[in-house]
Amino acid sequence: MKKPASKLSRRTFIQQGGSALTALSLVSGFPSLLRASASSSIKVGVLAPAHCAAPLYFADLSGYFKEYGITAEIIPFTDMSKIAKGVLQGDLHFGQLIVPMTIAAHTGSGLFAKKNTPLVSPMWLGTNGGSMVVSSRSNIRLPVDLKGKRIGIHSRYLFHYLIIIELLERYGISPSQDVTLKIIELEDMIKALEAEEIDAFINPEPLSSAAVDKGVARNFLLTKDLWFRHPCCCLTSRRTLHEKEPTLFHNFVSATLKGSMQLNSPTSRGDKLKMIWDSVPQYKKLPFNVLQNAFVPGRTDFEPFPYLSSAKVVAALMQKNGLIPHTLSIEATVSEIFLADYARSLMETMNAAYIPAANDREEWVAGHFYN
Numbered sequence: 001m002k003k004p005a006s007k008l009s010r011r012t013f014i015q016q017g018g019s020a021l022t023a024l025s026l027v028s029g030f031p032s033l034l035r036a037s038a039s040s041s042i043k044v045g046v047l048a049p050a051h052c053a054a055p056l057y058f059a060d061l062s063g064y065f066k067e068y069g070i071t072a073e074i075i076p077f078t079d080m081s082k083i084a085k086g087v088l089q090g091d092l093h094f095g096q097l098i099v100p101m102t103i104a105a106h107t108g109s110g111l112f113a114k115k116n117t118p119l120v121s122p123m124w125l126g127t128n129g130g131s132m133v134v135s136s137r138s139n140i141r142l143p144v145d146l147k148g149k150r151i152g153i154h155s156r157y158l159f160h161y162l163i164i165i166e167l168l169e170r171y172g173i174s175p176s177q178d179v180t181l182k183i184i185e186l187e188d189m190i191k192a193l194e195a196e197e198i199d200a201f202i203n204p205e206p207l208s209s210a211a212v213d214k215g216v217a218r219n220f221l222l223t224k225d226l227w228f229r230h231p232c233c234c235l236t237s238r239r240t241l242h243e244k245e246p247t248l249f250h251n252f253v254s255a256t257l258k259g260s261m262q263l264n265s266p267t268s269r270g271d272k273l274k275m276i277w278d279s280v281p282q283y284k285k286l287p288f289n290v291l292q293n294a295f296v297p298g299r300t301d302f303e304p305f306p307y308l309s310s311a312k313v314v315a316a317l318m319q320k321n322g323l324i325p326h327t328l329s330i331e332a333t334v335s336e337i338f339l340a341d342y343a344r345s346l347m348e349t350m351n352a353a354y355i356p357a358a359n360d361r362e363e364w365v366a367g368h369f370y371n
Contacts, residue, residue, distance in 0.1 A: 040248050041071045044094040045083035047186075048076040048282035049291075051205050051300050052096050052126035052233030057276050057283075059259025068251040076282050078187060080155065081111060087236055088117045094252065096125055097236045099314050100323065101157040105236075106337050109324040111157065118239035121306060122253045122339040122346075123260065126232040129300035130160050130223030132202040133211050135193055140200060140220065143171045150180040152189050152201030160202045162317040163226050166366035193217055204232055206286060206294035213290045222299060227365045229303060231310050234338075242339075250346075257346055260304040261353075266297035305347070306338040309360035313370050 042065075046053035056074055059065055065072040075092070077083050084105045086092035097105070099121075108116025132151075134140040140149065146168065153161050165175045173179060184192050189207060192198045194216045201208075202223070211217035223230060235256055242249045263272055273291055277283045283291060294300060311334040318324045324333075340359040347355045363370040 055260035064255040128224035131208040133217035209294035264302035
């Protein structure tokens with residue numbers, strides 16, 4: 001993968017920002033120009049208590065949305081495809097969407113055929129944070145033991161579906177012939193494992209940690225060990241919002257980005273999680289120790305920068321598995337959706353502790369290097 005220039009030209013930045021005001025405020029270090037605009041109400045859909053919803057709740061509880069003149073209504077869903085449809089239809093300003101689903105929705109592929117609306121994503125909401133557990137009764141010890149087994153997944157548009165296929169193929173197991181990949185609703189996943197309808201499942205945290213805490217499962221692998229620092233969900237909106245309401249877009253993304261960077265810091269993460277757990281009913285349903293175990297720094301993180309190289313790998317795996325057409329240009333599609341230069345500019349304005357110099361990096365996925 002060719003690495004693009006790390007600096008953004010003035011012309012390109014203004015095109016991406018949608019207005020001279022947005023460009024001026026970011027490059028000159030005066031975000032107050034945008035914050036001073038009228039307070040705005042935003043509806044954002046999340047899949048709670050998934051780990052990628054946490055930065056949004058933390059930003060709200062910490063007052064970051066208020067700081068940027070935003071009134072945020074965070075709406076929890078149990079089905080991510082409904083979040084995607086809400087964003088596409090304009091019922092939601094933003095949504096927490098898994099990266100493959102954002103790509104599928106943008107391109108009008110599969111589940112979203114003939115419904116495509118141009119989308120943009122300015123940041124990841126979570127990195128790592130996925131795991132596979134096996135039944136506590138199971139004899140599964142090694143990846144080769146997965147042959148002949150039934151594995152629960154929530155959706156084929158989940159990153160975790162793509163990564164389990166890579167793992168199986170690495171060990172000579174045919175995903176279509178040697179295992180059964182069974183689609184199960186998130187709320188039914190632990191019940192299905194307990195009832196022996198499946199032998200294992202792979203999903204984002206904290207579902208796996210909840211199954212282990214209940215005693216019906218044991219940890220088998222972490223997705224970070226198959227693809228370190230991989231993206232999970234991203235913040236997604238319609239391109240028209242980015243282009244026609246750049247102030248609104250900037251303020252909401254800035255507040256969320258601030259929440260994400262704060263939550264990603266390993267120091268006092270426990271206290272920040274406790275704030276979320278105390279205030280959000282969807283998280284309160286789980287014992288706090290489950291949340292702590294699921295969101296241990298390094299196991300589950302909140303790195304916000306949307307690496308284009310990561311999105312290109314996701315798109316390539318989607319093409320390989322028939323989730324988007326092979327005729328689509330991966331380079332063009334990813335560049336249309338993921339606003340890496342925009343994110344870098346915001347991070348520079350906020351004096352972030354770490355700001356990537358390039359939009360691409362080397363990606364290691366289940367034993368293969370992509371660059």
